[in-house]
Amino acid sequence: MNVQGSFFDDGEATGISLLNGELAYYPQFFSLAESNELMQILSEKIAWKQESMKMYGKEVLFPRLMAWYGDSASAYGFSGNTFSPQAWTPELLQIRDRITPVSGQVFNSVLLNFYRNGNDSMGWHADDESELGPQPVIASVNFGATRRFQLRYKKDHLQKYELPLQHGSLLMMKGTLQEYWEHQVPKTKKVSDGRINLTFRFIHP
Numbered sequence: 001m002n003v004q005g006s007f008f009d010d011g012e013a014t015g016i017s018l019l020n021g022e023l024a025y026y027p028q029f030f031s032l033a034e035s036n037e038l039m040q041i042l043s044e045k046i047a048w049k050q051e052s053m054k055m056y057g058k059e060v061l062f063p064r065l066m067a068w069y070g071d072s073a074s075a076y077g078f079s080g081n082t083f084s085p086q087a088w089t090p091e092l093l094q095i096r097d098r099i100t101p102v103s104g105q106v107f108n109s110v111l112l113n114f115y116r117n118g119n120d121s122m123g124w125h126a127d128d129e130s131e132l133g134p135q136p137v138i139a140s141v142n143f144g145a146t147r148r149f150q151l152r153y154k155k156d157h158l159q160k161y162e163l164p165l166q167h168g169s170l171l172m173m174k175g176t177l178q179e180y181w182e183h184q185v186p187k188t189k190k191v192s193d194g195r196i197n198l199t200f201r202f203i204h205p
C-alpha cells in the first residue's frame with residue numbers, strides 16, 4: 001500500500017503522505033456562499049476556449065475548455081502549445097491572495113479548466129514541465145461538480161490513490177509528487193454539472 005497515512009488532520013486540512021509525494025487537502029477552504037459566487041463569475045467572465053493539440057499528425061480538441069491567466073512574464077508551454085497569459089482578473093487575484101498564506105509560495109499564473117459535464121476530462125500527466133522547477137508547489141482550487149482526482153505511481157501503475165475534489169476545496173500538491181506520480185480526472189456518466197478547476201503555479205521566467 002502506497003499511502004503512508006494522513007500525517008496531519010487539523011479539522012480544516014488533511015495531509016496525505018504518498019510514497020515520494022505529498023498532498024494537503026482542504027475540503028471547505030472557501031465558504032459555500034463564496035464558492036457559489038466564484039463558480040458563477042468564473043464561468044461567465046473567463047475567456048474560455050477549447051484548445052487543440054497535434055496527435056499523430058492530427059489536430060485533436062482537448063475534452064474541456066481552458067484558459068490561462070497571470071503575470072505577463074509567465075508564458076508557458078503545454079502539450080505542444082504555448083500559452084501567453086491574460087491579465088489577472090479581480091476574482092483570480094482574490095483567490096490567489098487567499099491561498100498564498102497556506103502555500104508557502106507565491107504564484108505568478110493560473111491554468112483554468114472548465115469541465116462542462118462528466119464527458120469532459122483530463123488524461124494522465126504530471127505537471128513536471130521544466131518552467132515549474134524541481135518540486136513545484138501547485139495549488140488546485142475547485143468549484144462546481146465533485147469529480148474524482150486519481151493518482152498513479154509512474155513506475156508502478158498498480159500503486160494508486162484517489163480523492164473526490166469538492167466545491168470550494170483546495171488541494172496542494174508538493175514535494176516530489178510531480179516527479180513520481182501522474183494524475184487525471186476521468187470521464188464519468190454520473191456527473192452532468194460543470195466544474196471549474198484552477199491550478200496556481202509559479203513559472204520560472
Ligand SMILES: O=C(O)CCC(=O)C(=O)O
Pocket residue numbers: 111113122127140149165183184185197199
Ligand atoms: O482538474 C483537475 O483537478 C486537475 C487539473 C490538472 O491536473 C492540471 O491543470 O494540470
Ligand SMILES: [Fe+2]
Pocket residue numbers: 125126127183
Ligand atoms: Fe495536472
